[in-house]
Amino acid sequence: MNQPRLLRLWRQMPKRRTAAITVVAVSLVAITAVVRSAESDHTTRIVIGSSTTDDESTATGQQAGDPPVILPGRPGESSEVRPGSDVVIDPPQYNAVDTWYVQMMIPHHTQAVQMAALAAERTDHVGVRAFADRIRASQAAEITVLKSWLAARDLPAGDHDHDTMPGMQTEQAIRELAAARGAGFDSRFVAMMTAHHEGAIEMSERVLTGGSDLAIEELATSIAAEQTVEISRMQELLVS
Template structure:
């Protein structure tokens, strides 16, 4: 009887010790496993974010986009001014129609360009009044001569000056296509290059018959 009691106590002690060992081992394994998991997650986080940074979309705009908008606004404004002169001074029907087409296309683009600069938090101009130094821009003297001309003389001068003006805009558009980052600005640049190249070809033919 006494021996049986001792055996039972020994077995209970052994079972308790085994259970305690098991719990300790499980607890230790859980903490260790949790530690490895956190370390693994912490290590995985930078590796997961690295590709995102690499594949992130390009910036909404860059300096080339800003310069394109700032330069194209006064460039377009002068083209519109030249086109408005044609309304009362041109004698050739094709010149009048072309001038109206240029004004209709460039007036809305001016507003779009101004809207971009406002959205980007950039000023409308960075040239300090030196806009006439841009490609294809007419001087004040050129504009005065055009305003003073009438009839066929105006028609020829308008075509000659607008060809130079368009070529300047085409150069600016190509610069934007090469260096810009903003998708909308590049889309406008592509449209300007395409449409104004076609108008230059039209005006060259027009000069041949005037």
């Protein structure tokens, strides 16, 4: 190999290395975009034939330099690489089970808060009083979240038969709890709140298997886990 040819090869090597690095970089960006898209529970749509100008792209936040996105093909078909500006992410979806859960859980939590409020003037047990305060604080905050979820979707509070909800206590049972004092209140409160918690767990399990909204899934998981722990704590209160 003569010297001029070696010189030409040497001069071409940086260009080839730069091209290779560029290909790898673009591939990594594309793969990252696919992974992030797969980790979300959003629906991806492709806008075909868009005639968006540069000014319109700037206004919508879709720049010409958006990273490409790899879209998996159907079985037996190859994947397709499209500009990131062609991909639109739809908002999260919810279904009737999610709506049912939120509409039912609001009155369900409301009754728990009302029962817990009775403890302040009716129990002599420091542990029962502290536990009731915890329920009032945590479930009142969850009611706010649930109401906000409905409001954000222009959904009504609902008109369900509250007496058929799992764990809901009758008006007569609430009156008897309000009339109790001391140890009698403590035992009645623990029994009623345990049944109430078990109902909330049952409802949460139902939406976890039939719902589709990620925010409700996270909330239901938290409610089921927290109230399972609280049932055990209530049983310990009676023997302490």
